[in-house]
Amino acid sequence: MTPETLKMLAIGLAAGLGMLGPGIGIGLIGYSAMQALGRNPEARGSILTNMMIAIGLAEALGIYVLIVAILLVFVV
């Protein structure tokens, strides 16, 4: 295996496997938010606000993975 091949494999695996965690995390956050909304439709504003904050924090981990992949493409 040439270094070029290994580098491409590394980029693909890093980006692909890294997105598993945040994807599942955001799905779980959405699931609990939908449940809470179903039980108490009046609290829509505060549920939405807190869901947005939690989704932003979980998505940041996926962005770290993306930055690692971009670093691998351009710098290494």
Place this chain on the structure above:
Amino acid sequence: MKSKRLLGCSFPVLIILTFIIFGLIILGLLAGPIGKSFGVSLPSWMTLHEPEIKLPAEVVFHIFGFPVTNTLLGTWLTIVVLVLLCWGATRKCKLIPGKLQNVIEYILEYLYNFCKNVAGEKYGRMFFPLVATIFLMVITNAWLSLLPIFGPIMVHTHEGEVHLLRGANTDINMPLAMALVSFFTVEIFGLKTHGIKYLSKFINVGPLYTSLKQISRGKIKSGFSGLITGFINLFVGAIEAISEFARIISLTLRLFGNMTAGEILLLIITFLVPFIVVDVFYVLELLIGFVQAFIFSGLTLVFLTMAVVSHDSEHN
């Protein structure tokens, strides 16, 4: 009899519009690299060459030896836009506001209520300037970078052709500066409210000291369990200190990564299908700009609240 209207247009107009949009998308698919791999070559004013994605910001000119990059020009444009908006809104302040004053009042009142809901009455007032400034700066940077003037204007420098303006959040220095300001404000508010005892959250020698005193007085059993608890508290305090510093990195990378990924996404989608499809991603970019601004300022507010809250309820 009123003719049936759907989306504001009558039915035949809607069908013609759908066909035009569909035709443009097919033309775009043929004009991009997908069509090129099938051998269809269209006139050169419809095709695009591959976008070059450069991560560090490019220098446009120098002032007295200080390099001015295109993201710095974007920041200056943001400052000018914000100052002009607020000056125009407060020029003739009326009790029943006019249109522009109404919009600015709505935005500021929304942020003020957000601060008061999270931090309480007294601290919400103190934290509001920093949180509102961070929010307005991030959202104006993010949304202005979607305007058409940010792409096409090119300038000749000695390194080649360079974009004149670029969104300020795509340069890592801007989120880093905001994260450092937020971090230092959190620490200073904590020190101002609690005095030097604020540092005892990180260097937690209190329980260790009392357990050593208990051993020296002769109560061995309770002294030893206190000793172990003391060491665990020391360890937890060190981890808390590390997580405080990790906040700088996480805030910076979150904002920088989202904005850069959005810019690269728009460039690549425009390269693949030059015509209509990009508009969907513009909506995504607008939403991401708002969410990232909200998260940056909201996290700053939450960290500030956690730093000034009094720990009196924990000791019994």
